[in-house]
Every structure is written in structure tokens, then in C-alpha cells.
Amino acid sequence: MHSCSVTQPTVHSATHTANHKAGQVFERALNKQDIKRYSRQLMLDSVEDEGQAKFARSHAVVIGLGGLGSLVARYLAGAGVGTLTLVDGDTVDISNLQRQVTYNEMHLGELKAKSLYNELRKVNSRLNIKFKSLYADSKNLPTLISTADCVLDCTDNIETRKHINTATLRASIPLFIAAASGLSWQALNLPQNNKRIGCYACLVEYIDVREDCLSRGVLGPVVGMAACHQATQALLFLAKGFNADIKWGHYLTGNADLGSLKSFMLPPSSTCEVCHDPN
Ligand SMILES: [Zn+2]
Numbered sequence: 001m002h003s004c005s006v007t008q009p010t011v012h013s014a015t016h017t018a019n020h021k022a023g024q025v026f027e028r029a030l031n032k033q034d035i036k037r038y039s040r041q042l043m044l045d046s047v048e049d050e051g052q053a054k055f056a057r058s059h060a061v062v063i064g065l066g067g068l069g070s071l072v073a074r075y076l077a078g079a080g081v082g083t084l085t086l087v088d089g090d091t092v093d094i095s096n097l098q099r100q101v102t103y104n105e106m107h108l109g110e111l112k113a114k115s116l117y118n119e120l121r122k123v124n125s126r127l128n129i130k131f132k133s134l135y136a137d138s139k140n141l142p143t144l145i146s147t148a149d150c151v152l153d154c155t156d157n158i159e160t161r162k163h164i165n166t167a168t169l170r171a172s173i174p175l176f177i178a179a180a181s182g183l184s185w186q187a188l189n190l191p192q193n194n195k196r197i198g199c200y201a202c203l204v205e206y207i208d209v210r211e212d213c214l215s216r217g218v219l220g221p222v223v224g225m226a227a228c229h230q231a232t233q234a235l236l237f238l239a240k241g242f243n244a245d246i247k248w249g250h251y252l253t254g255n256a257d258l259g260s261l262k263s264f265m266l267p268p269s270s271t272c273e274v275c276h277d278p279n
Helices: 032-037 049-055 068-080 110-124 158-173 200-206 219-244
Strands: 016-019 025-029 057-061 083-087 129-131 150-153 175-181 182-189 250-255 261-265
Touching: 032 057, 032 158, 049 219, 057 068, 057 129, 068 083, 068 110, 083 110, 110 129, 150 219, 158 175, 158 182, 158 200, 182 200, 182 219, 219 250
Parallel strands: 057 083, 057 150, 083 129, 150 175
Antiparallel strands: 016 025, 175 182, 182 250, 250 261
């Protein structure tokens, strides 16, 4: 296993800059460099200074660094999420380059976690980025996610997804799931602390979950659509917590060919062995 980290993230600088908004002047906790770097998102009501400061204090764990995870991690790093843990035991293969846009021919044969770590350092050298070149499983997950504010499931197999679901549920850590195959993509935000909302194991009971792009094929940008949705939802949550205007427990399906979106609410299953509480 390889792991590494770079310098601690910038959180609050002593530098204060006056900002005019709604006729008022207030003191900013962000330094000039932060304000310039993040100016486009600081304008948003969904982020603002407070959300940006929360990004800097946040820890997101990205599990699976293929077409979903490599893009998700790039967006989280760009947005200034202070601590990122990148988890994947795989290496970069030439068949990955069709959709895993953060990698290129220079990375072939390299560990994805290390390659992505190196690329993200170039994006934002002030973040605390860690990488774990291993496959997530039931044994290592509790430690991997123990200090996470949220987990992003970017894996491509149901067994690992079940382990991630169980670990986040036990730790009450919000989980953002995405998948893509063929010309469709799916996403699900699970708070993992709400008994009125089911979990990933419930979903597998309800529907025929098939997420294998190896057998079904997938168009590169369709993976990107799923990843962009997933990263957006996680960022909105990290900025505003449970006050964020996002939908929890809705299983969302996007059809890239039709340009359509469908969703249904995921209730807990009374037979789910993971989340069902008989009491
Ligand atoms: Zn369940």
C-alpha cells in the first residue's frame, strides 16, 4: 500500500478583505488568493464565504478512481475541499483513456491513486491529499472513512458498493453514489442517518442493479455526466450540510440519448439486513 500527503490546507487566513454585498460590508475570512481562486463559486448562494471555509475544513473520501472517481476528485480539488482521500488499487490501462479523462498515455501502468494524487497536487498544491493504493473492502473501510464528512462511491461493482454502504451507514456518514453504463447514468444521495430513507442494499432488493460497463459498454461522456452530478451534490452538501438544497434518497436515472431524467424515492425495505431496524 502506498500513501502520502502534502501540506495542510489553507483554512482561515488572518487577512481580511472587505466585501460589499446587499449594501453591507463584512469581513471575509478568506485570503486574497482564495478569493481569486474561488471567485466563480463564491458568488453562489449555495457556497459563499461560509461554504468555502467549510470546503477547506472538509474531508471527502473518493472510492474508485476510474471514470467517475478521477473526475469527481478533480472537481473536489478544484473547489478547494481541504482533505481528499483517493482510494483504488488498480493501474491505468489503455482501455481507460476513452472515459477516464484525468489520465493520459504518460500514466499507463501507473497506480491510479498515485497518478491522480500527482495530478491533483498540480491543481491545488495547498490541499491535504492522501492516496491509498488498495481496494476498499469490509475490513479496511471503517478506517478509511472514519474521519470523512462524506464518501463518494465511484466504484463499479456491487459487492464493493454494498461494503461502502454498510460502512457509511454504521458510521452515519453521508454517501454519494453514481454509476453509468450504456447511455444511461444513475445517482443516489444517502444521508445514512434517516430511517425514512433506504440504503444501497434496499435498492438492490428493489431493482435489477447492473453497473458493469465492461460487459455493457459505456460512452465516455455519459460517465462524465454521472460524475458531474455526483460531485455537484457532494459539494452542495459540504458547503451547507443538511441545509443544502439537494434531494436525499431519490434514485435518479439519466438517459443521455433522450436527455431525460427520472427519479423515485427509495424507502427502506422491511427485509433489508443492513438498515432495517426491527425496533
Ligand atoms: Zn437498507
